[in-house]
Amino acid sequence: MLQQHLKQHPQAMWVRLYSKHMHLIEHQQQQVITTAYSPVLYKHPHSIIADFDATTLTLKSLIKQAKRPWYHTSPIVLLQVKEAIDYPLSHLEIRALSEVGYAAGAQIVHIYDSEGHLLNPQPKDSAVFSLAQASVKLFLVFGFSLFLFSMWMEQ
Template structure:
């Protein structure tokens, strides 16, 4: 399933998630582009994410290092849990991992286990990104309208 999404979305960002660090990967070569170690401790003996904010900060730092233009945000994020765990991920942990991706700025987040199986079959679209987009469009329209109005008043 991961290979299918990598082929379907060639501009997607692929990240391997561990408890103490994350890898940004290049596809289709599967080379590690960069590794970011956590600034804060977010390791817990019973779950992958113990500190949500520390994990978001680590992912944001990693995503800044992705070779993307400033005007092109991360729209699709493929998060693959590579940490060896004693237990399968619970629905709560999968949701927390998804929310880490949304909080880091992704619009759609797909979560995979180490065997490349999709863990969240119906990811939601981020409403925060669409609100930011709508606000930016409104700001541009209002600014352009005021500019045209000021030109009209000068005549």
């Protein structure tokens, strides 16, 4: 499933999560582009994430390091858990990893296990929207308000 999403989203960011660091991976050669380290270990004895904020800040710094066009404000993040763990990820951990991606500024976050199987089949779109989307929404609300005000004044 991971390989299929890599082909579908060539501009997506492929990130591998380990207990002490994250790798940004290049799609074609599957080589590490850059690595971001955290002062706090991610792995907890019963969870892949020990500190939500530290994980978010590390992913955010990795997103900033990626070379992307200026008009790609919110990337699609393909987050693969590569740390060897003795248990399958729970729904809560999968949700926490998704929220880490959204908090770091991603538009859509797909979570994969170490073999590349998709763990969140229906990711939500981020609540964060671009400046252009915000401008259009503001224009529509303002225009509709003026229309209603003009209708009220005619009465």
